[in-house]
Amino acid sequence: MTQLVNQYTPQKEGGLSDSPASDSTEFVDNFQRKxxxxxxxxxxxxxxxxxYCLPDGYHPTGRKNSSFLDQSEIKRVVNAFADCGTTKVRxxxxxPSLRKDFTDIIASVAETKGINKVATTTNGYRMAKQVDDWKEAGLTHINVSVDSxxxxxxxxxxxxxxxxxxxNGIERAFEIxxxxxxxxxxxxxxxxxxSLPEFLHWIKTRPIQLRFIELMQTGEMDTLFQQQHQSGVSIRNHLIANGWLLKIKEANDGPAQVFVHPDYLGEIGLIMPYEKGFCETCNRLRVSATGKLHLCLFGDQGVELRDLLEQDQQEGALIERIQxxxxxxxVSHFLQDGNTGMTPHLASIGG
Structure with missing residues (x-):
């Protein structure tokens, strides 16, 4: 792709710094990814x-010990990550808003030393009524799914x-x-x-970063993937041809290639996991709702952490296990080679 010059500086909520914490203990893999x-x-x-995720609706797995992490366990895992340089928690x-204690969880994460971005990804159906409380609790960034x-x-x-x-929830977020x-x-x-023309019209006067995400093949979605997968390359080519410029990433940004245009208040992001080199800048780890560490969205069964989240004194052992x-x-998820990993659907470990 043609190298583009970034002419825009990223917006920040509340004047918080986005620089990772300086600490001798960091989570680093064998490929020097932090x-x-x-x-x-x-x-x-x-x-x-x-x-593309739960076409038949949610069904409990019935697995043993499947209760979700409680607030104290969440606090311990976030503290451990923060002490090792993590600055952003999604x-x-x-x-997530289906949890009755969601606002309390936001507040707990937001007050953690070293965490300067607290984000959520939501389907948005409760936002109009609850986003005021989320913001007051310390939520700095919101992603909402709107597929049409x-x-x-x-x-x-x-x-x-x-x-x-x-x-209405999105508009309320702007209002507050x-x-x-x-x-x-x-x-x-x-x-x-x-639908690109409709979406471009929508974001021209709205500060929305619209992120097109390529459909990813999971264990339960082989047929859908074959029918519906579309590369983001054509969208990227259209943007470049029409004066959009690539925005430079910050250290704790996600995987999107973000484009900006002087005539648009909004931005366009592209998440293209099948593109060569997608994993080279990986900077995120996942912990499931039942306390398993997942090194990749398309990895294996995960590493059990929950036994080390029972007491405050176990942080050293928790960090050691993660390291x-x-x-x-x-080095890669190998999606481009047809590997779909062990993830049955995106909701199972948080997408």
């Missing part, structure tokens, strides 16, 4: 039935007639002072694959 970003699932329950699901701007197609993709509720909301769109070739696991982290 991990400043924790994606922490707090539930795998979801009330939507998205075509609370995921399932749908057509209410009927939104209903078809998500299984829920909640389009206007989600839109969020400088930017990120909106996730999973590219589905036969459904929203040609040991990082020595086994692969």
């Amino acid at each position: 991990f400043y970003y924790l994606r922490l699932s707090i539930t795998d329950v979801c009330n939507f039935k998205c075509t 609370l995921t699901g399932g749908e 701007l057509d209410p009927k197609l939104f209903h078809q993709i998500t299984g829920e007639n909640k389009f206007h509720d989600v839109m 002072g969020y400088q930017q909301v990120k909106v996730n769109v999973v590219l589905l070739k036969q459904l929203n694959g040609h 040991g696991a990082l020595k086994t982290k692969s």
Whole structure:
């Protein structure tokens, strides 16, 4: 891709620094990748039935010891990551707002020394009523899933007639002072694959970072993947041809290639996991809602951490176990080679 010059400086919430904490103890793998970003699932329950994730709705697994991490366990795992240089925590699901203590969890993470970004990814159906509380608790960044701007197609993709509720939630976030909301769109070739003009019109006067995410093949989605996968390359080519510029990443940013344009208040992000070199800048680790460390969204069964989250005095052993696991982290997810890993669906470990 043509090297582009960044002419824009990233917006920051509340004047917080985005530089990783300076500490002699860091989470680093054998490929010298440093991990400043924790994606922490707090539930795998979801009330939507998205075509690409849980088309038949959520079904409990019935696995033994499947209760979700409680607030004290969440606090301990976040403290350990923060002490090893992590500066950003994203609370995921399932749908994280389904937890009755979601706001308390936000507050607990936000007050952790060293954490300067507290984000969530939500389907947005509760935002209009609850986002005020989330912001007051310390939530700095919000990602909302909106796979179509057509209410009927939104209903078809998500299984829920909640389009206007989600839109109202996004508008409420702006009303209470969020400088930017990120909106996730999973590219589905036969459904929203040609919706770029509508989305561009929507973000021209709104501070939304619209992120097109390529459909990823999971264990339960082989047929859907073959039918609906669409590369983001054509979108990127269109953006470059029309004057969009690539934005420089910060250390704890996610994997999106973000483009900006002087005539647009909004931004466009592209997440293309099948592109060569996608994993070279990996900076994030995942912990599931039941306390397993996942080195990759498409990795193995995970590393058990929960036995070390029972008492405050176990942080040293917890850090040691995570560091040991990082020595086994692969250089790539190998999606491009047809590997789908052990992840049954994206809700199982927080996407």
